Every structure is written in structure tokens, then in C-alpha cells.
Amino acid sequence: MSTIPNFIEIPVNPEIAQKEFEVYSKPSTLTDKPFHYCPGCGHSTVHKLLMEVVEEMGIQGDIVGVAPVGCSVFAYDYLDIDMQQAAHGRALAVATGIRRMLPDKLVFTYQGDGDLAAIGTAETLHAANRGENILTIFINNAVYGMTSGQMAPTTLEKMVTTTSPFGRDVSTQGYPLKISELLAMLPGVTYVTRQSVHTTANVRKTKKALRKAIELQQEGKGFCLVEVVSNCPSNWKMTPLQSQQFIQEKMIPFYPLGDIKTPEGK
Amino acid sequence: MAKSLGDVIIDIEKCKGCELCIDSCPQETLALAPRINQKGYHYAVKVQDNCTGCLNCALVCPEAIISVYRKIVK
Ligand SMILES: Cc1ncc(C[n+]2csc(CCOP(=O)(O)OP(=O)(O)O)c2C)c(N)n1
Ligand code: SF4
Ligand code: SF4
Ligand code: SF4
Numbered sequence: 001m002s003t004i005p006n007f008i009e010i011p012v013n014p015e016i017a018q019k020e021f022e023v024y025s026k027p028s029t030l031t032d033k034p035f036h037y038c039p040g041c042g043h044s045t046v047h048k049l050l051m052e053v054v055e056e057m058g059i060q061g062d063i064v065g066v067a068p069v070g071c072s073v074f075a076y077d078y079l080d081i082d083m084q085q086a087a088h089g090r091a092l093a094v095a096t097g098i099r100r101m102l103p104d105k106l107v108f109t110y111q112g113d114g115d116l117a118a119i120g121t122a123e124t125l126h127a128a129n130r131g132e133n134i135l136t137i138f139i140n141n142a143v144y145g146m147t148s149g150q151m152a153p154t155t156l157e158k159m160v161t162t163t164s165p166f167g168r169d170v171s172t173q174g175y176p177l178k179i180s181e182l183l184a185m186l187p188g189v190t191y192v193t194r195q196s197v198h199t200t201a202n203v204r205k206t207k208k209a210l211r212k213a214i215e216l217q218q219e220g221k222g223f224c225l226v227e228v229v230s231n232c233p234s235n236w237k238m239t240p241l242q243s244q245q246f247i248q249e250k251m252i253p254f255y256p257l258g259d260i261k262t263p264e265g266k
Numbered sequence: 267m268a269k270s271l272g273d274v275i276i277d278i279e280k281c282k283g284c285e286l287c288i289d290s291c292p293q294e295t296l297a298l299a300p301r302i303n304q305k306g307y308h309y310a311v312k313v314q315d316n317c318t319g320c321l322n323c324a325l326v327c328p329e330a331i332i333s334v335y336r337k338i339v340k
Contacts, residue, residue, distance in 0.1 A: 007297075007299065007300055007313065008313060009299065009311045009312065009313065010311075010312040010313060010314065010315045012273060012275055012312075013271075013273045013315070015271075015337070016271050016272065016273040016319075016335045016336075016337045017273045017275055017333075017335045018335065021273075021319075021335040021336055021337045022333060022334070022335055023319055023321060023334050023335065023336045024321055024324040024325075024332070024333060024334040025333040025334075026330040026331065026333070027330070030330060034280045034329065035328070035329060037328070038282075039282035039283060039284035039307070039328075040282070040284035040285075040286055040328060041328060042328070043328075044328030044329055044330075045326070045328045048328070048329075048330040197326075199290075199326070200290055200321075200322045200325045200326055203325045203326060204325065239285070240284040240285060240286055241285055241286070241289055244286070244289075
């Protein structure tokens with residue numbers, strides 16, 4: 001821990017810390033409630049980025065979200081927009097209903113890998129295949145976070161989890177699932193990208209990807225998927241900084257970052 | 267030459283001591299306090315008066331509790 005021995009706290013400089021010089025503050029589209037997520041969890045960072053985009057685009061009243069089951073089950077407590085919570089894996093089915101009843105609204109789901117790629121695979125695949133005009137934000141932290149770190153479809157080969165204590169053995173437990181690449185093959189799917197939030201540069205790119213996806217939603221271009229390779233420091237049994245390193249060294253080589261499908265034709 | 271003077275205000279009661287801001291700061295402006303907040307976390311504070319307002323800490327802070335200020339002086 002980087003506490004320093006000769007600790008001197010520098011007070012705020014009133015000459016600089018004035019509203020006119022402010023270059024960043026928490027988006028007004030987040031509620032005041034502190035996130036319940038563990039220290040350093042990527043869920044918080046993605047909530048923040050999404051709400052920055054919603055604020056900048058001025059769409060707070062036009063966007064409706066669907067929260068999943070998983071650690072982000074209480075997303076509606078933080079995102080100051082209309083939200084609905086769905087049963088485990090069913091976010092895209094609920095979102096489809098919302099989208100069809102309220103065709104003027106922008107609709108997104110926010111889902112973990114267990115929710116989207118295990119129990120909810122059927123809903124995910126068919127909503128994408130129908131080309132529903134919905135944005136799915138997919139947090140891939142390679143485990144079931146909420147239920148204390150069981151193996152997920154996205155768990156890396158040899159990765160130790162509570163249900164793969166000797167490491168994921170692909171001969172009996174299957175291969176880690178690249179669901180974004182799978183979904184990108186479907187004609188109804190417009191934009192698929194994989195990003196991360198483990199460095200400042202990646203945070204900026206994820207925000208851009210979210211903005212692009214919402215703009216495509218405004219244009220009615222069909223299903224969009226923004227995967228974020230994220231962390232679960234608590235269940236990975238790492239400090240937040242170690243988890244960032246694990247993303248860089250282990251997750252990204254298997255889940256490469258960048259656009260997988262774009263409307264411009266990648 | 268124009269100089270960028272920065273400052274940060276951290277909502278320490280909402281800080282979880284994750285250290286991501288500290289690691290991201292190119293100026294080593296931030297460190298964890300030896301004290302803890304009401305939630306029991308060591309919180310991030312400014313320990314050097316050399317912030318440039320580069321935004322890095324605010325970008326990576328998961329809790330969105332860092333406000334950044336930047337004043338350009340000629
Ligand atoms: C129908 C049903 N089955 C199982 C569960 C238990 N359960 C709650 S969260 C979860 C997994 C969540 O993992 P993930 O979607 O990866 O999200 P994370 O918590 O990692 O963000 C499971 C299996 C449940 N709530 N409902
Ligand atoms: S258990 Fe994992 S995914 Fe859930 S809040 Fe904690 S770190 Fe985040
Ligand atoms: S704005 Fe930049 S220089 Fe200032 S504390 Fe944050 S990371 Fe460091
Ligand atoms: S990144 Fe945010 S929550 Fe983490 S130590 Fe810094 S101020 Fe605290």
C-alpha cells in the first residue's frame with residue numbers, strides 16, 4: 001500500500017479549484033448513492049462512463065436500461081435514468097419488450113458474463129439475431145462475481161475459480177467462450193467491439209465506443225454490443241492493481257481489444 | 267511558455283483506497299492517507315503540490331469522486 005511515511009497532506013488550492021477551471025467532475029446523471037461494488041471494480045468505471053455519455057448527449061430522459069442479475073443487479077440505484085431489472089439472463093427479452101412498447105426510447109442492457117453468456121445465452125443470441133435495436137453492455141470479468149467467483153463461460157483456460165479449483169480444464173469444462181465474435185456473425189448485429197477500462201487510454205476508448213453505439217441506436221441501426229474486459233479483484237483474490245495487470249497479461253491476449261464488427265464494414 | 271496548474275478535490279468519504287488513481291498519476295501527486303475514512307478505507311489525498319490537471323486519476327477512479335481543475339497561466 002502506498003501510504004508514505006512522512007505524510008503531509010497538501011490542501012486544496014483555492015486559486016485553481018474553482019468552477020471556471022473545472023475539467024472533470026462526477027456526471028450529474030449518476031445518483032449520489034455510493035457504488036456498492038468492491039474497491040477497483042470495473043463495474044463502477046463502466047457505470048461512470050456510460051453516464052458521462054448520457055450526460056454529454058443530453059439523453060437522460062430518452063434512454064431506458066435493463067439491469068441484470070449479478071453484481072450489477074442494483075445498477076438502477078446509481079444510473080439516474082429509467083431502469084428495469086430482469087430475471088437472471090433475461091435482460092434482452094425484457095429489453096425487447098420495452099423497445100417494442102416504447103419505440104422512441106433508446107434501450108440498453110447491462111450484463112455480466114454469467115448473465116449474458118451462460119444462463120441467458122438463448123435470449124442474447126436470439127435478440128441479436130432478430131437485430132433488435134438494443135445496445136448491450138457486456139462486462140466480462142471471467143467469473144460469477146456476485147455468487148463468489150464460480151467458473152463462467154468466459155473463464156480462461158487454467159484459471160482457478162471456486163468451481164475449477166485446479167484451473168479450468170478445457171477437456172471437461174469446455175473452452176472460454178468468445179461470445180462477442182459469435183454474435184458478430186449474425187446479420188442483425190451492427191456494431192461489436194471489445195474494450196477495457198484498466199488504463200486511462202482504455203477508459204477513453206471505452207467511452208468513445210459507448211458513444212458510437214448509442215449514436216447507432218439513435219439511427220436505428222440494430223443490435224450493438226460493447227464488451228468490456230473487466231476485473232473482479234475480490235474473487236480473483238487480487239488487489240485492484242494486480243487485477244489490472246492480470247487483464248493486461250492474461251485476459252487481453254485471449255480477448256483482444258478493438259472493433260470486431262462495425263457498420264463501416266469491419 | 268504557458269503552464270498548466272492543476273488541482274484535484276477527492277470526496278474522501280466515498281474513496282475505497284483502490285490506488286488506481288495513485289498508479290495512474292504521472293506526477294506522483296497522490297498517495298493513500300495513513301488515516302481511514304468512515305467506511306474503514308485508507309483514502310487518496312494530494313501529497314505533492316505538482317498536479318497538472320491531466321485528468322488521469324479522474325478517468326480511472328471507479329467511484330467518480332475526483333474533480334479536476336486546470337488553470338493555464340502564461
Ligand atoms: C435463475 C437464477 N439462477 C442463479 C442465480 C444465482 N446467481 C446470481 S448472480 C449469478 C452470476 C452472476 O455472474 P455474472 O453475470 O458474471 O455477473 P457478475 O456478478 O460477475 O458481475 C448467479 C448464478 C439467480 N439469481 N437466478
Ligand atoms: S465481486 Fe467482483 S464483480 Fe462483484 S463488485 Fe466485487 S469485484 Fe466487482
Ligand atoms: S490530474 Fe493528473 S497530475 Fe493531477 S493528480 Fe490527477 S493524475 Fe495526477
Ligand atoms: S481511484 Fe478513486 S476510489 Fe480509488 S483510491 Fe483513488 S480516489 Fe479512491
